[in-house]
Amino acid sequence: MPPNAIIAPSILSADFAQLGAECARTMDQGADWLHVDIMDGHFVPNITFGAPVVAKIRSHVDKPTENHGRGTFDCHMMIAEPKKWVKEFKKAGCDLYCFHYEAAFSSAAESPEQNTDEKTSPKALIRYIHDQGILAGIAIKPDTPVDVLWEILENPEEKERPDMVLVMTVHPGFGGQKFMASELPKVQELRKRYPELNIEVDGGLGPGTIDQAADAGANVIVAGSAVFGAKDPAEVIALLRKSVDERSQKL
Ligand SMILES: O=C(CO)[C@@H](O)[C@H](O)COP(=O)(O)O
Numbered sequence: 001m002p003p004n005a006i007i008a009p010s011i012l013s014a015d016f017a018q019l020g021a022e023c024a025r026t027m028d029q030g031a032d033w034l035h036v037d038i039m040d041g042h043f044v045p046n047i048t049f050g051a052p053v054v055a056k057i058r059s060h061v062d063k064p065t066e067n068h069g070r071g072t073f074d075c076h077m078m079i080a081e082p083k084k085w086v087k088e089f090k091k092a093g094c095d096l097y098c099f100h101y102e103a104a105f106s107s108a109a110e111s112p113e114q115n116t117d118e119k120t121s122p123k124a125l126i127r128y129i130h131d132q133g134i135l136a137g138i139a140i141k142p143d144t145p146v147d148v149l150w151e152i153l154e155n156p157e158e159k160e161r162p163d164m165v166l167v168m169t170v171h172p173g174f175g176g177q178k179f180m181a182s183e184l185p186k187v188q189e190l191r192k193r194y195p196e197l198n199i200e201v202d203g204g205l206g207p208g209t210i211d212q213a214a215d216a217g218a219n220v221i222v223a224g225s226a227v228f229g230a231k232d233p234a235e236v237i238a239l240l241r242k243s244v245d246e247r248s249q250k251l
C-alpha cells in the first residue's frame with residue numbers, strides 16, 4: 001500500500017503581506033506540510049522569494065520532529081542553479097529540497113543528454129542535499145518523460161536516491177492553472193514500480209481533480225488556489241486527504 005496522504009498547501013496562493021500568519025493558520029486547518037514555491041525568473045517566467053523569507057516564516061511553524069513529519073517545509077526549487085542554493089535554504093529551515101531534473105545538469109550542456117559531468121548529475125546533487133542533512137526530491141516538468149527517473153531511482157547507493165518524486169501537473173511558473181490529466185500515466189507507472197515512494201503532484205489539484213490523481217497513486221498533494229481560495233480551507237484539506245487515503249487502499 002502507498003504511504004499515507006500528505007497534504008501540502010502551496011503558499012504561493014497565500015496573502016504574501018501576512019505570510020507568517022497564513023502559514024500558521026494553514027497548519028491549524030489540518031495541513032501536513034507547507035509547499036514553498038521558489039522561482040528565480042530564469043528557470044520559470046516568474047519570481048517569488050528567497051531564503052530570508054523562508055527563514056522568517058519558519059519561525060511561525062513548528063519544525064518536524066521526524067523525516068516527512070508534520071510541519072515539513074517542502075521547498076519546490078524552480079531555479080536554474082539548484083546546487084548553489086542548497087546550504088542557504090537548509091539554513092533557512094528547508095526540510096525537503098526538491099529540485100528540477102531539467103535544471104540539475106551543468107549549465108554548460110545544452111541538454112541533459114549532453115551532460116557527461118558526474119559532479120553535476122542529479123544523483124550527485126541528491127547526495128549533496130543529503131550531506132546537508134535534509135531530504136531530497138526530484139521534480140519533472142510535463143515535457144519530461146518519466147523514464148529519465150528510472151536510473152536515478154534504481155541507484156544502489158541510498159544516499160543518491162531521492163526521498164520523493166514530484167510530477168508536475170501544470171507547466172511550472174504560476175498558481176491557478178488547469179490540471180493536466182495527461183501527466184497521470186507517469187504517476188501510475190511510478191506507483192506500479194515503487195509502492196512505497198512518496199509521489200507528489202502539483203498544479204491544478206482540488207476537489208474536482210483529486211480523485212483522478214489519487215487513483216493514479218499520488219500521495220503527496222499540493223494545492224494552492226483550492227486551499228487558499230476556499231471558504232472553508234479545513235474542509236478542502238480533509239476532502240483531499242480522504243480521497244487519497246480511500247483510493248490508496250485499492251491500489
Ligand atoms: O509549483 C507550482 C506552480 O509552478 C505550484 O505549486 C502552484 O503554486 C500550485 O498552485 P495551484 O495550481 O494549486 O493553484
Ligand SMILES: [Fe+2]
Pocket residue numbers: 010035036037076202222
Ligand atoms: Fe510547486
